[in-house]
Amino acid sequence: MKKAVTTPFWRDKRIVPILLQVLFSALVLIAGYYFITNAISGLQQIGIKLGFDFLKNTAGFTISESMIDFQPTDTYGKALLVGIINTLRIAFFGIILTSIIGLFVGIAKLSNNWLLSKLATVYIEIFRNTPLLVQIFIWFFAVFLPLPKIQEAVTLGPIYLSNRGIAIPWFETHSNTVFWIVTIVLGLILAYLLAKVLMKMEMESGKRRYPFMSAIGVFAAIIIFSIIFTGSGPITIHTPAVEGRGFVGGYTLSPGYSAILIGLVIYTSTYIAEIIRAGILGVPKGQIEAAKALGLKNSTTLRLVIFPQAIRIIIPPLTSQYLNLVKNSSLAVAVGFQDIVSVGGTVMNQTGRAVESIVIMIAFYLIFSLITSGLMNLFNRKVQLVER
Amino acid sequence: MEEISFETNKEPDILLPPKTQSRALRWLRENLFSSWFNALLTIASALVAGYILFHTIQFIFTADWSVISVNFRLLMIGQFPIEEVWRIWTAFGLMTVLLGLSWGLWKGSMAHVAVSILAIMVVMLVMPFIQMNTRLILGANIVLLFLTFFVGTKLPKIKVPVLLVWLLFIPVTIFILNGFGVFEPVSSNIWGGFLLTMLIASVSIVVSFPIGLLLALGRRSTLPVVKYFCVIYIEFIRGIPLITVLFIGQLMIPLFLGNGIEISNVMRAMIGMTLFSAAYLAENIRGGLQSIPRGQYEAAQSLGLSKAHMMSFVILPQALKAVIPACVGQFISIFKDTSLVAIVGLTDLLGMGQKLVANPEFLGKQMEVFLFVGFIYFIFCFLMAHVSRRLEVTLGVGER
Known part of the structure; x- marks a missing residue:
């Protein structure tokens, strides 16, 4: 008689995966249990209980640069909020500036002009092969701090350079600004609608209707009307001036902020330049040849054929570079600019709440990353090819 | 309908060979001055490049580099005690041997690495502030690199052992720095x-x-x-x-x-x-x-x-x-x-x-x-x- 063949359970295809997962979870749980009990007993020894109550206590330290009013009598929670706002301030201006510079360098590297393309290559190679922190140190310790005293500030046109910071002209809003914003928005909407209508007419009738020219004309007319009506520009530009031991007017960037911003912008722009170059080169040659065969102008080819296809290649890596810029802004702690990590470090030193402070920092970066990649994914889905 | 006529009787134009331009001139025309916009770009970039280059070179030659030469040892190995430096040199020698062997065995990209490291060693060798015994050791390492390179070309069979030693290189180096477990270890804090x-x-x-x-x-x-x-x-x-x-x-x-x-x-x-x-x-x-x-x-x-x-x-x-x-x-x-x-x-x-x-x-x-x-x-x-x-x-x- 034939014996019934039974598979031993350790070779059973249905049971093995479950066993493996149970084993894995057990290992992770044991390790986690070991670490956490150690941490809790260690914290108990120094008499610290975990919890976020300390955020309500008075901070007692000053923050030199803050967009919202902050006094030493405010709470730790508010100090951390100021840190978050300062990080976002670097992120916002950094992303805008680095995109512009990266775009120009990327295009310059593709240029037919040998010298320009070589210059762009040298720029990229130098700044991407040196650590960001070294670059920030050079900007901070070797460029901005040794600048002359404020009384002997170097002037570059309306810009003042001194060891107290860089003063640049800045705009100021006045009573007519709201009116201006309304008219500009209205003008843009009108111009857009007009262009659309004229374009449709041009397509239907086949006769030239000059949609773009008319749109620009309408917008310009509205601007001129507003100037006559209000008798002033939308904003007033304030140029800084030295008065005693400080700057008056304009906007003053501290040496720390300038160093971290310039360092980040230049470092990240080298990566963005390469991404843009790869994106443009990634458009198949046949597409450009087809556009030429159709008789499209160079600028039209760029606008309607190359750009929409290149942007699809560019967006995913660009997103991760933007996130890198935000994460790298944490290096501000090295030059004393009070971003979230720097404020968190101060809080940590003053309260001894290392675990909670680190949790707050990490939570901020994780949430920010999630939001940014969510938004970029949304944008990405819009430009992505709809495949059948 | 209009008649299409071909002018067949007309003498064909004699095509002269194109004016020969020297290669350099043609390259310049094509790559730098192909249009007025391009020429403008070239001039602007040349000005920027020249300005930066001039100031960089001026800085390099006028700066006081003594801070580097005086502290060169600190920058390279930190506070590592001077009487124990031989441990670092032993590890360095091991790296040279491995590098030389790999250069001989694989050539290609390995050759680029080896030649670059060689160049760095040679540059350090001729630096004026390097001590005499350091120079001797560097010189010995350069000779060693070439020797092992020839050994590597002659012995293609040792590829696998060399790879294994590369994998073990870091633990071995740390072992050497800690004095082979025999001598007093140098604390990693210094x-x-x-x-x-x-x-x-x-x-x-x-x-x-x-x-x-x-x-x-x-x-x-x-x-x-x-x-x-x-x-x-x-x-x-x-x-x-x-x-x-x-x-x-x-x-x-x-x-x-x-x-x-x-x-x-x-x-x-x-x-x-x-x-x-x-x-x-x-x-x-x-x-x-x-x-x-x-x-x-x-x-x-x-x-x-x-x-x-x-x-x-x-x-x-x-x-x-x-x-x-x-x-x-x-x-x-x-x-x-x-x-x-x-x-x-x-x-x-x-x-x-x-x-x-x-x-x-x-x-x-x-x-x-x-x-x-x-x-x-x-x-x-x-x-x-x-x-x-x-x-x-x-x-x-x-x-x-």
């Missing part, structure tokens, strides 16, 4: 300068690679528990800045390990760097795994290979080959990122530079110190980037 940078970088590269590989395989696993564990780990680490990981390493690792275990600052930084780079390497390797066509899996399965065999003999060899350039790119990032340990108080190359700048004796020498530090990083990153580009070509990544 490791410093470029030596520390190199040690942190290589330890985190070597250790994070297998962890990254496991994470990548785990992320593609069919077991949901394993898969989500890996996904959460990778995305968590990639979502936070390195500096917070280093803070966790400095502050939380001692807490997690309890009272029984003491680990040094350097070790904690190495753990932090390793955990950080493993997540990034995992994503690179996952890219390689995804690039393998499904037919390969199916072919392996239809041959009756077990999962482990399929992975180790069919999938991984192809996937890893495809991601070598990307991994080298990641190694460059790790190397650059080691500079962040200066923020948590270690005296790596950058940390040592910071200490020098803070020294009142060298007041106002920030530019010289940090430019030198940046230059050292640049040489190594540039070299690695160059090798990565070469590998991309020689391995034919992206071409099938």
Whole structure:
């Protein structure tokens, strides 16, 4: 008689995966249990209980640069909020500036002009092969701090350079600004609608209707009307001036902020330049040849054929570079600019709440990353090819 | 309809050969002055380049570099005791032997690495401030490099042993630095300068690679528990800045390990760097795994290979080959990122530079110190980037 063949359970295809997962979870749980009990007993020894109550206590330290009013009598929670706002301030201006510079360098590297393309290559190679922190140190310790005293500030046109910071002209809003914003928005909407209508007419009738020219004309007319009506520009530009031991007017960037911003912008722009170059080169040659065969102008080819296809290649890596810029802004702690990590470090030193402070920092970066990649994914889905 | 006439009787124009332009002139016309806009660009870029170049060269020749030559030893090896420097030289000699052998065995990209290291040694040899005995050792190493190169070309059979020794190189180096377990160990707290940078970088590269590989395989696993564990780990680490990981390493690792275990600052930084780079390497390797066509899996399965065999003999060899350039790119990032340990108080190359700048004796020498530090990083990153580009070509990544 034939014996019934039974598979031993350790070779059973249905049971093995479950066993493996149970084993894995057990290992992770044991390790986690070991670490956490150690941490809790260690914290108990120094008499610290975990919890976020300390955020309500008075901070007692000053923050030199803050967009919202902050006094030493405010709470730790508010100090951390100021840190978050300062990080976002670097992120916002950094992303805008680095995109512009990266775009120009990327295009310059593709240029037919040998010298320009070589210059762009040298720029990229130098700044991407040196650590960001070294670059920030050079900007901070070797460029901005040794600048002359404020009384002997170097002037570059309306810009003042001194060891107290860089003063640049800045705009100021006045009573007519709201009116201006309304008219500009209205003008843009009108111009857009007009262009659309004229374009449709041009397509239907086949006769030239000059949609773009008319749109620009309408917008310009509205601007001129507003100037006559209000008798002033939308904003007033304030140029800084030295008065005693400080700057008056304009906007003053501290040496720390300038160093971290310039360092980040230049470092990240080298990566963005390469991404843009790869994106443009990634458009198949046949597409450009087809556009030429159709008789499209160079600028039209760029606008309607190359750009929409290149942007699809560019967006995913660009997103991760933007996130890198935000994460790298944490290096501000090295030059004393009070971003979230720097404020968190101060809080940590003053309260001894290392675990909670680190949790707050990490939570901020994780949430920010999630939001940014969510938004970029949304944008990405819009430009992505709809495949059948 | 209009008649189309061909002028057949007309004498054909005699085509003169095109005016010969000298090659240089033609190149100039095509690449720099093809249109008025291009000419304008050329002039503008020439002005900018000239201005920057002039000032850089002026700075290099007028700056007082004595801060570097006086502190060269500090920048290279930190506070490592001078009577124990022979340990570093032993490890360096071992590296030279390995490098020479690999140069002879593989040539190609290895030759580029070896020649670059050789060039660095030669430049150091002729630097005026280097001590005589250092020069002798460097000279001996250069001779050794050539000797082992010839040995390597003659003995193609030792490829596998050489690879094995390369893999063991980092543990062996740390063993040597600690005095072979016989002599008094040199505490890792006084490791410093470029030596520390190199040690942190290589330890985190070597250790994070297998962890990254496991994470990548785990992320593609069919077991949901394993898969989500890996996904959460990778995305968590990639979502936070390195500096917070280093803070966790400095502050939380001692807490997690309890009272029984003491680990040094350097070790904690190495753990932090390793955990950080493993997540990034995992994503690179996952890219390689995804690039393998499904037919390969199916072919392996239809041959009756077990999962482990399929992975180790069919999938991984192809996937890893495809991601070598990307991994080298990641190694460059790790190397650059080691500079962040200066923020948590270690005296790596950058940390040592910071200490020098803070020294009142060298007041106002920030530019010289940090430019030198940046230059050292640049040489190594540039070299690695160059090798990565070469590998991309020689391995034919992206071409099938």
